[in-house]
Amino acid sequence: MENKPNWLKSRFFQELVIFIAMFVLTMLHEWIKLDTFMAFLQGLTFFVVLYLQAQFNLHVIFPLLMAKKYALYFFCFVLLTFIGALLLLSLDYYWISPQLYREPDVSIFMGIVYHFVLCIISTVTILSMFLLRRYATELQKRSEVQLKLSEMNIKYLHTQLNPHFFFNMLNNLYGVSLTEPARTPQLILKLSELMRYQLENGSKRTVLIRDELKFIDNYIAMERERVGKRCEIQYRFPEEDTLPDRYRIAPLILITLVENAFKHSVTISRKWFVDISIQFFNDLLTAEVRNSLPDEALVSNSTGIGLINIKERLEMLYRNQYSLISTTEGQEYRTTFRLNLNAIEHG
Template sequence: MFAKCHLYQNSHQRSYAYQLASVLGTLVCILSPIIVFKFYRIHRKQTDAALLFNQMQLNSLKGQLNPHFLFNTFNTLYGISLEFPDRTPDLIMKVSQLMRYQLESNSKQCVSLEDELEFINSYVQLEKERVGYRCDITFESKVDKDYTYKISPMLLIAFIENAFKHGTCAIENCFVKIDITVENGLLKLHVTNSIPKKNDVISTKIGLKNTIERLNLIYGKDYKLDINDDKETYVVDLEIQLKKFL
């Protein structure tokens, strides 16, 4: 009889343990998705906030860059009009095309690489009109057959503007050389310009500073930028991995 009572207690205890385990297992099954979903919402909210903040920063940097580009472009146009007043009407038309591209691309996160290269080429041609008669200016671009790459608008122009601003202020032995290649989506920008012995150009470096901040926001550490100044030449090497339009 005692053996039966002992057996009954063990069975009874096992029944309670089984029920407790079942309840705990059910709670885990119910609460786990809720907890995971809650953490996902918190993480998503933090990510969205970070993305929004980055976009606000990018828009702010773009807003600072555009007036800077406008000022430099009109300064170039003014210099040409003094030297060659009869060519001013055609040059005004070219400048208006640059301004149109700038305004249209300002609201876009990305533009096609082909459009961006055309914009850069137009800017280089404008500078050739200004100082091409006394400065060695070359611009070469080589892109693989796939032109479906995209790039943040006006991301490269600051490096090119800077080269013309400082590389063409001397009368003798000045040069600006620009080379852009894209292979398997890897864009390489190589810009070299002369540095005059006497440089009276005052630079705020706003364009370069803003562009570097944009590169940090867009690519983080996934880009390479080397700037070398040996007091005779100024060299910029930039590498970024482009994405394709889907």
Template sequence: MSFHKKTFGHILFWIGVLLFYIFSSMSPELFGQSVETTLFRLPLLMIAAYTFNYWQIPFYLKQKKYLVFGLSMFFMIIVLTIIYRIIGYYYLDKYCEDGPYPLISLEDFPFYMLSFHFPALIMYFYKTNKEREFEKEKMFLLESEKISTELKYLKAQLNPHFLFNTLNNLYSYVITKSPKAPDMVLQLSEILDYILYKSQRDTVPLLEEINTIENYIALERIKYEKRLTVSFKKEILNDQQKIAPLLLLSIVENAFKHGVSGNIIKPEIRISILQTASHIQFKVWNTKTTVLDSNKTDDYKNGIGLTNIKRQLDLLYTNKHEFETEETNTFFNLKLKLNTE
């Protein structure tokens, strides 16, 4: 909060206190007395409030110096009460019908003990509430920045991983001067545009993610030709539905990486996406090697791909997703359900 805004807030607060004390008496005959009494009392209320909130609370109470805090409160109340009684003795005597205004009155002392710190307590609760709101906002911003930084890191992991595999494929066709190379360059350029630019947004239309998946599948088909069987079924209700970028694409890329290895005779990948008004259901089924290789299986389950995907889901779709995997000796099946409501 700026200095001027804060000062203006304090001025409004004390104007409110002044009006409250002036109009606390409903009797028109006592209005003049109420105004004069409040004007004499207001500086003492301000001293009590600022001493309490900017000295006694931060330096004693929050530092757990309870004895010193109690003694300082008692001392301050005594001083303020004496000052107010002196003011009353010399200046408010005209309002006393029962004789001279008393300099010392033990009977009224408990009342003054409470009355001087009434605005101080209001200020304290307001100040404490604002501090809590500020801390919550700060924690929220820090958490948001942390999540944003972590997501950028996860994307930085995925992009080189994805591009490395694709560029390797393209390189082999350029070397052999294959007529398929121009189509690969076009499809790769669209994938690069999506990964390097569009995916930097928080969300993208579902259509853009699907188009990139189709470009990726086209690249893989060129590489593996008739050896690979790929199906991609789509039932889309709204292709402009917003979705976190790269999630679906990275699942597909992971399936190709582990499901089309050289020792699989007839590799096959089945992809389906079903969108309703409330959710997106994405399934990827792929063949896998029949060779019992525990290292490869662990890599498939826990490598950069799936670990990355799970972490992004936890950050972006907290309590709004279902992620399941099923594995046998011959296939791996992944199901993802995103709540889009």
């Protein structure tokens, strides 16, 4: 699908189209009388006042209704509409149609009522167009977000299903099967659970937090087998019964932080360590991941796509409800992630 030109999407262009359409519709019954430039100017001036009154209502008074200040909104709406009616009546009386009000059967009161109703009609029309446009915009944004999320989930699965990791795990399993065959079935089970979780839950919108933590636990267990005693691994997480079922999280977000810690912490000149702490307190999930900085000779070339993906997903799913901060202190790299669980309670 081809993208529309930017000028078609601009708010100015859309407002201009609405202005012209409403002007034509409003003046349609009087169009035959706009046979001179002065008549056209009078009609345009009349409509501009009508249009500005409706726009002022939309941008200044309508927010009161959205804020549930009903009494104040009703009072301001009536007052503004009455002022608009008086302005339109003044234009008619002194400039556009002064002869009309010289007729004995035309009263000022009926003129005010007519222009008052006209102001209400124009305001309702403008509001209807505004709400329809906002609804269409929201639908378009939702479609774009869903499409982007689907594309990102596919990319994410491709990057997270790391063939090197599973290749190393299989090699480790082979070595363990030769030296400690009794441990092999348990490790195979953990590896299968890792693969099953990623394949079955990677495309879901949300998963239970306890399921995500169990997945991380299995991942760390496999990493212990891979790195052996060379790396000091610490992992602290909440007890399963402290995590209510109503709290959910987008899948495979936390694992990115954990995987990066193992991937970028290898060192032989200093202590090699990975320290992971996940806490749940007062509806706030906090994950702090600390790891040693790698030796320069062991620094791997990374595209950073994992962190890019997680930041994009967080921004789309949990905007203004999370924080993700990475710092370097001495020979330690630290990432702190906080997420307001109230924001996803019903996710």
